[in-house]
Amino acid sequence: KQEVTQIPAALSVPEGENLVLNCSFTDSAIYNLQWFRQDPGKGLTSLLLIQSSQREQTSGRLNASLDKSSGRSTLYIAASQPGDSATYLCAVPPHSGGSNYKLTFGKGTLLTVNP
Amino acid sequence: ETGVTQTPRHLVMGMTNKKSLKCEQHLGHNAMYWYKQSAKKPLELMFVYSLEERVENNSVPSRFSPECPNSSHLFLHLHTLQPEDSALYLCASSQDLPNTEAFFGQGTRLTVV
Numbered sequence: 564k565q566e567v568t569q570i571p572a573a574l575s576v577p578e579g580e581n582l583v584l585n586c587s588f589t590d591s592a593i594y595n596l597q598w599f600r601q602d603p604g605k606g607l608t609s610l611l612l613i614q615s616s617q618r619e620q621t622s623g624r625l626n627a628s629l630d631k632s633s634g635r636s637t638l639y640i641a642a643s644q645p646g647d648s649a650t651y652l653c654a655v656p657p658h659s660g661g662s663n664y665k666l667t668f669g670k671g672t673l674l675t676v677n678p
Numbered sequence: 679e680t681g682v683t684q685t686p687r688h689l690v691m692g693m694t695n696k697k698s699l700k701c702e703q704h705l706g707h708n709a710m711y712w713y714k715q716s717a718k719k720p721l722e723l724m725f726v727y728s729l730e731e732r733v734e735n736n737s738v739p740s741r742f743s744p745e746c747p748n749s750s751h752l753f754l755h756l757h758t759l760q761p762e763d764s765a766l767y768l769c770a771s772s773q774d775l776p777n778t779e780a781f782f783g784q785g786t787r788l789t790v791v
Contacts, residue, residue, distance in 0.1 A: 567720075597779060606768055607782035608680065652721075654780075665734070666711075666780060668721040 565590045569653060569669035576643055577677050584638040584672045586653035591634045598627050598638050599652040601671070607652065611638075643676045650674070681705040684769050684783035691759065692791055699754040699786045701769030707781075708774055710752040712744060715766040715785070727752060728774075759790045 566589045576582055586596070595614045599607040611620045611627040613636065619628040626639040640647060650671040682703045691697050703710065712724040726734035727746040741763075743755040752769055769783040 599782070604766065604785075604787060606680070606682075606684070606784040607770075609779055609781060612779045654721075665723045665726075665736070666721075670718075670720050 565593075565655060565667045567653060567655060567667050567669040569651075569672050571672060572670065573673040573675075575675040575677065578643060578645060580643050580676075581639070581641050582643055582674070584640070584651050584674070586636040586638070586669055588634045588636075588655050588667075591631050593631065593655045595656065596627075596629055596636050597654050597666075598625075598636075599654065601650045601652060603650075610651075640674075643674075645676045645678050647676050648674055680781045680783065682769060682771055682781050682783035684767075684786050686786060687784060688787045688789075690789045690791060691756070693759060693761070695759075696755070696757040698756065699767055699769075699788075701752040701754075701783055703750055703752075703769075703771040703781070705771060705773075705781060707771035708749060709772045710746060710749070711770040711772075711780070712752065712754050713768040713770060713782075715768060717765075721768065725754075756788075759788075761790050764788055764790045 568587045570585045597612045598610045601607050613620045613629045624641040629636045650673050652671045654666045654668045656666050685700045709728045711726050713721045715721050723736050724738045725744040730746050741758050745753040766785045768785045770780045772778045772780045
């Protein structure tokens, strides 16, 4: 059974700081890994999707890396801004076995960027 | 704007009421999903439809009844809910199965009183 863990659960940084969010998963047989952002009481916004064959993906100030063999992904946010404050979630679909449809989510990292 | 629209955004209902949540996607996707997000818990998959056929029911109580009349619309019919069903209900869609990127709606905040 796939389990996804995100560390830290919460993070507070001053504006302008570079930061790293961590995501680990127990079953390395994945098709891809997706990072989402969720503002309080809102839906999820897809940030980046990394295919299992890729090592990293970049979008603006965001860079996500994937080390499938070790079951880890990181989301790097450069020059953080107060508008980056949100909960960041990672999720993986199964590659085989059991449910073929279930995205398994971590509990998220609550990020606060202080002005 | 993610291309997935949910209505209503907020809903308060009594335990004896019947209500429905609606989801519409404008992305031409084949698969649609209902997720439940409760406080302090990871998102839980409830139902999956692929090409209007239900392909997954994740041990969800029968007081939740999904309906997918076409590939663009998904409903969640609610009846005789319990206070512990209060949560954020999220709809998502993807081109095919979860192997492709998933896009989520803004959610419906449901409160059962």
